[in-house]
Amino acid sequence: MNAQIVYDECINEFDQMDLFHSVINVEDDSIIIKDRNKRLILVNEAAENIFKKKADQLLGKILGDVLPADIVEQLELGDDDILKNTVYSSKAEIINIKTIERSYWSKKYAYKKNESDSICGIIHILKDITNWLFAESTLNHSKEHQSLILKNIPSKIVELDLHGHIINTNQSILGKLPEEVFGSNIYNIISPVHTLYLRKAVEQAVHSGYPEQFEISSIQNKNIRWHSNKIVPIQENGTCKSILLIETDITRQKQAEAKDKRREEILKAYVNALPDTVFVINQKHNIEEILSTCPDYPANPTNKSCEGRSIYNFLPKEHKEKLQKNIRQTLKTGQSRTFEYDIQGSGLWYEARISKVTARDNFGDLVVMVSRDITDMKRNQEILDASYKESEQLLASISSIMIGVDEHDKINRWNSTAEKMFGIAADSVMGKPFLYCGIKWDWSEILTIINNCKEKTEVSHISEKVQYENRKGEDSYIGITIYPVLDKNNEHRGYLLLATDITKRIHMETQLMQAQKLESIGELAAGIAHEINTPTQYVSYNIDYLNDAFTEINHCFNEFMALSENKTINDRNNLQILTDKLCGRLVRLKTHMDDIPTALEESQKGVESIARIVKAMKDFSHPGDKDKVFIDLHEALDNTITVSRNEWKYYCEIIKEYDESLPFVPCLPGELNQVFLNIIVNAAHAIKMKYDEETTTGLIKITTSIEDDTAVIRNQDNGCGIPKSTITKIFDPFFTTKEVGKGTGQGLAISHHVIVEKHKGKIEVDSKSGEGTIFKIFLPFEE
Known part of the structure; x- marks a missing residue:
């Protein structure tokens, strides 16, 4: 029997059955009918999706012919029990068909032709529940997600019945876990004040059907906490069944609001304290508000008189166009x-500052105009401009060189004197590094001075004498003063170099120094002449003696020569006379032979003494070099002592105590000799004034030593000393205590200048009137 015959028979049979008609008409369900041999005899259109084939391709086949084994196993589960007549229908099962990724609710029934007949086959109904299962899964996930959200939401959510009993809550209440408070009355848990507010809000929400809200504070751990309570009625069919209490901690919000309010009050106080008139202007250029008013502002605008009026009513008409342009x-x-x-x-002058306030609502952007009285500022600016102009004119009139350099070592000022002296135009150096400005001088010395100025915060740093080449190519000298420019934090912001050409002054000082030397030599001339005259006299006496001795020796020699050549003398008496005469000459010759060495020695000492005095005078009076040279201080002191000998030898004695370990010192020899002479001569004069009428002689003690890398020359005398009233003036030019015509007052002034300015040393004096004076000179070993 083929499948078509079986199908036709079944159809004929089913035409007689009411059950068949009711099952076959079920919408969207898949219906599969199998005979006792599990062959397919009916497959509706919905079931074709399971097999992915048409019904006419399936009739007469078993499931194993058209489906995978694992699916067949699911679809045939329970078939044997039904066919054996052990059960009439199978249990409802859920099966998953992977090939089509669908899930089905499965139910099987046995069918018979009559109640008494045996089972003819199986009716298998499959209901597609894929979407239902997905919806159920989504719902379960949504519930889990909702539960997770409720547990982690910062607000506390409590569901209450109308009597205040807790139905559900997502958080603990006053330290009690949710499961501990279910069924409890919330009014018995919260504070009395909270209860009062909550009861009232619940009554109003139940009565009106709309949410109610209130805020309440409490003390927790000695701190104030604020909470917002929202009461939401839950209604069913127009009747309130329960209450939803949503409590949110708003402490931070309250704190922020308090801070904002305080800021607003501070800002308002600040604005009121400003000496300004502050307008708030809308896009139509009308005044919305006046935040503050300057008492002196014209028309004295206020909120009451100005609100809604045009801003141009409160400004001069001639400035309307300018204000419109700036606002736009x-x-x-x-x-x-x-x-x-x-x-x-x-x-009166005013400054208007206009700023935009971007709108955060629908009312449009605003403009804030702050109008400040700047009358005093304008007047001060005019004074400042005039002062600046006057300062510029003053600086331009300064005859000194002026060069300004900023903190980046760039030139920002170069006056006309600098142009004239260096032959360099200002335009060619402005903004350029100072090092490359083109001045021809010893840059190593200048940079050393500048670096010292940068490192220190002294007002100025001075270099007395700097050699440079002027615009004519000639060597000249300038004195430089460098002023560091400091800001209010005492930070270096550059420096100002002031310089004056001192070439003429240097030449005059040199001439003055030489003249002072010559003056000193002139004053010492008589003494020096006497010192030279004494050895000259005994040299002259010795020469006269030697001349006489030589004449007599010559006569004696001539007589002996005559006697030796005369061979005709026979007279014995004549021979005796001649012999006696020669013997007398020989006796005198012997005396001369004893005295001549002494005369020669004395003459040699006299010549050496003269040579020493002449050399001392030469060394002392020589102008010297322009640059320092290393010299022997002891030799310089000895030369000065020699030159000044006639000034002191009658009144005092000089004792020398030299430190033989003293090295050579860098000095200007000629000028230093003048200093030594001034001090020694002054000491001799002081001793003369004290001991002039006495037979006692004075004492000058000259010592040298080394102290802290410095050579020290100490000149001590026991003369009349210097009164306290005048000791502070001794280095002043033209100051002298000597009689008129006896002193010019230049000696110690020049000495101070030479030691301090030219040798970078120092000179000190200590004196007691009637006891004596000590001068100490300090000379550094390094240049």
Whole structure:
């Protein structure tokens, strides 16, 4: 029997069955009918999706012919029990068909032709529940997600019945876990004050059907905490069944509101304290509000008199166009703008600063205009400009060189004197590094001075004498003063170099020094002549003696020669006379032979003494070199002592105590000799004044030593000393205590200048009137 015959028979049989008609008409369900041999005899259209084949391709086949084994196993589960007549229908099962990724609710029934007949086959109904299972899964996931959200939401959510009993809550209440408070009355848990507010809100929400809300504070751990309570009625069919209490901690919000309020009060106080008139202007250029008013502002605008009026009513008409332009530009670009305007005839000036306030609502952007009285500032600016102009004119009139350098070592000032002296135009050096400005001088020395100026915060650093080449190519000298420019934090912001050409002064000082030397030599000339005359006299006496001795020796020699050549003398008496005469000459010759060495020695000492005095005078009076040279201080002192000998030898004795370990010292020899002479001569004069009428002689003690890398020359005398009233003036030019015509007052002034300015040393004096004076000179070993 083929499948078509079986199908036709079944159809004929089913036409007689009411059950067949009711099953076959079920919508969307898949219906599969198999005979006792599990062959397919009916497959509706919905079931074709399971097999992915048409019904006519399936009739007469078993499931194993058209489906995978694992699916067949699911679809045939329970078939044997039904066919064996052990059960009438199978249990409802859920099966998953992977090939089509669908899930089905499966139910099987046995069918018979009559109640008494045996089972003819199986009716298998499959209901597609894929979407239902997905919806159930989604719902379960949604519930889990909702539960997770409720547990982690910062607000506390409590569901209450109408009597206040807790139905559900997502958080603990006053330290009690949710499971511990279910069924409890919330009014018995919260504070009395909270209860009062909550009861009232619940009554109003139940009565109105709309949510109610209130805020309440409490003390927790000695701190104030704020909470917002929202009461939401839950209604069913227009009747309130329960209450939803949503409590949110708003402490931070309250704190922020308090801070904002305080800031607002501070800002308001600040604005009120400003000496300004502050307008708030809308896009139509009308005044919305006046935040503050300057008492002196024209028309004295207030909120009451100005609200809604045009801003142009409160500004001079001649400035209307300028204000319109600035307001429009500020609204367009958002950039703040500033302009100044004056009130004609009043002498008052104002500065208007316009800023945009971007709107955060639908009312449009605003402009804030702050109008400040700048009359005093304008007047001060005019004074400052005039002062600046006057200062510039003053600086331009300064005859000194002025060069300004900023903190980046760039030139920012170069006056006309600098142009004239260096032959360099200002335009060619402005903004350039100072090192490359083109001045021809010893840059190593200048940079050393500048670096010292940068490292220190002294007002100035001075270099007395700097050699440079002027615009004519000639060697010249300038004195430099460098002033560091410091800001208010005492930070270096550059320096100002002031310089004066001192070439003429240097030449004059040199001439003055030499003249002073010559003056000193002139004053010592008589003494020096006497010192030279004494050895000259005994040299002259010895020469006269030697001349006489030589004449007599010569006569004696001639007589002996005559006697030796005369061979005719026979007279014995004549021979005796001649012999006696020669013997007398020989006796005198012997005396001369004893005295001549002494005369020669004395003459040699006299010549050496003269040579020493002449050499001392030569060394002392020589102008010297322009640059320092290393010299022997002891030799310089000895030369000075020799030259000045006639000034002191009658009144005092000089004792020398030299430190033989003293090295050579860098000095200007000629000028230093003048210093030594001034001090020794002054000491001799002081001793003469004290001991002039006495037979006692004075004492000058000259010592040398080394102290802290410095050579020290100490000149001590026991003369009359210097009164306290005048000791502070001894280094002043033209100051002297000597009689008129006896001193010029230049000696010690020049000495101080030479030691301090030219040798970078120092000179000190200590004196007691009637006891004596000590001069100490300190000379550094390094240049």
